[in-house]
Amino acid sequence: MRYRNSVLGFLWSLLNPLAMMVVLTAFYSFVFKAGIANFPLFVLPPLLVWRFFAVSTSMSLDSIAGNSSLVTKVYLPRWLLVLSSNFANLLGSSLEFLALFPLMVVLGAQLSVLIVLIPVVLLLEFLLILGVSLFLSSLNVYYRDFGQVWDIFLQAGFFLCPIFYSESILPSNLQLIYSLNPIARLIESTRKILYLGELPTSFDVLIVLGAGLLFLLFGSLLFRRLEPKFGELV
Secondary structure (H helix, E strand, O other): OOOOOOOOOOHHHHHHHHHHHHHHHHHHHHHOOOOOOOHHHHHHHHHHHHHHHHHHHHHHOHHHHOOHHHHHHOOOOOHHHHHHHHHHHHHHHHHHHHHHHHHHHHOOOOOOHHHHHHHHHHHHHHHHHHHHHHHHHHHHHHOOOHHHHHHHHHHHHHHHOOOOOOHHHOOHHHHHHHOOOHHHHHHHHHHHHHHHOOOOOHHHHHHHHHHHHHHHHHHHHHHHHHHHHHHHHO
């Protein structure tokens, strides 16, 4: 439904990260001389991981506030509106990764059997996204300018996550704090699987799982606390 009445349809979902890849490759290969072997393969998988998080959480902002007719006139568990939005993006992101694999082969990647772990990475990211989305969607009903704040956060997050650079370039005194970023751990896990052909570390998995469960707990509690007034405010 997202791409109905558009000429290219679902292809827009792929053109967005591809266009960003081209820009980043040109910028860091020719201007800053990034020195990263096969930069397109280095940057494309992380771009899809970031896109899944950014698009899902941004769309979740209006899951409640943008569905007043459902919230006020139809009885249903309102958290289902958030879940359905996130699930649609999980499906879209899964299709994007399926389209990415043959492209990576064309670009020279030698994919290993470890690609079967990509669905696990996406499910871990989905858990984190759902928790954040419950938090955002409930707050946005009360404070409609929260969407603008989240846009600024995502713009900063794009540069603070190791999408187009390696964590190894960071100062040693910042690496421990940086390593606790669950999105960074998801990005590095995906890069290890598809770019390096390595298993993610248990630290990567535990950070993402822990953050996902923590956000899900606090997001659910906040959602349930603010939910009684949703019908009055949407």
